[in-house]
Amino acid sequence: NAGVTQTPKFRVLKTGQSMTLLCAQDMNHEYMYWYRQDPGMGLRLIHYSVGEGTTAKGEVPDGYNVSRLKKQNFLLGLESAAPSQTSVYFCASRSDRTGGIYEQYFGPGTRLTVT
Amino acid sequence: AQSVTQLDSQVPVFEEAPVELRCNYSSSVSVYLFWYVQYPNQGLQLLLKYLSGSTLVKGINGFEAEFNKSQTSFHLRKPSVHISDTAEYFCAVNAFSGGYNKLIFGAGTRLAVHP
Numbered sequence: 001n002a003g004v005t006q007t008p009k010f011r012v013l014k015t016g017q018s019m020t021l022l023c024a025q026d027m028n029h030e031y032m033y034w035y036r037q038d039p040g041m042g043l044r045l046i047h048y049s050v051g052e053g054t055t056a057k058g059e060v061p062d063g064y065n066v067s068r069l070k071k072q073n074f075l076l077g078l079e080s081a082a083p084s085q086t087s088v089y090f091c092a093s094r095s096d097r098t099g100g101i102y103e104q105y106f107g108p109g110t111r112l113t114v115t
Numbered sequence: 116a117q118s119v120t121q122l123d124s125q126v127p128v129f130e131e132a133p134v135e136l137r138c139n140y141s142s143s144v145s146v147y148l149f150w151y152v153q154y155p156n157q158g159l160q161l162l163l164k165y166l167s168g169s170t171l172v173k174g175i176n177g178f179e180a181e182f183n184k185s186q187t188s189f190h191l192r193k194p195s196v197h198i199s200d201t202a203e204y205f206c207a208v209n210a211f212s213g214g215y216n217k218l219i220f221g222a223g224t225r226l227a228v229h230p
Contacts, residue, residue, distance in 0.1 A: 103164065105161075
């Protein structure tokens with residue numbers, strides 16, 4: 001049981017390049033989330049998904065797209081990277097069962113630098 | 116709208132001393148509160164949570180927090196810290212928005228334990 005995993009762990013992009021971050025969870029969770037973490041700002045929600053085939057915007061969605069084609073995977077895409085997207089990205093998931101509906105499980109993070 | 120304020124961005128403390136990390140929240144509805152810990156270069160790990168019942172909540176690694184509804188606070192405490200407690204700590208409140216539950220995080224408190 002690996003929990004939540006993220007690929008890659010580190011990445012450096014040039015402005016204008018594109019990339020996809022992959023999040024995978026093996027806990028059969030319905031809900032999945034993408035956050036970015038910036039110094040002094042805590043975690044801010046980018047996009048989230050309440051089930052396979054569904055996605056919704058969070059607090060800071062501009063410049064990002066997401067897809068949830070399979071229940072266990074949640075992809076975050078940057079079509080044209082900008083220096084303002086330099087951040088640490090965290091994926092999280094949670095159950096929709098009554099006992100665990102409020103606890104999110106986090107991946108180890110992806111550190112992205114855009115030059 | 117729910118929000119979370121962590122009153123200290125950094126807390127330095129000596130080993131074996133007590134520590135309190137402060138968290139205040141704003142919410143007009145029932146709240147569910149969480150403390151997460153992030154060790155260097157790792158993802159977030161749940162320390163403890165308050166959903167209902169006793170206002171004193173015990174978590175992992177000897178931490179505890181007290182829910183105070185009248186003061187809208189959820190401060191985290193530990194009677195004797197260890198070097199290994201050096202990490203960043205995030206307070207979070209559950210928010211119901213757009214028909215779904217999300218977590219709103221504070222900006223984080225960096226706990227530095229010195230020998």
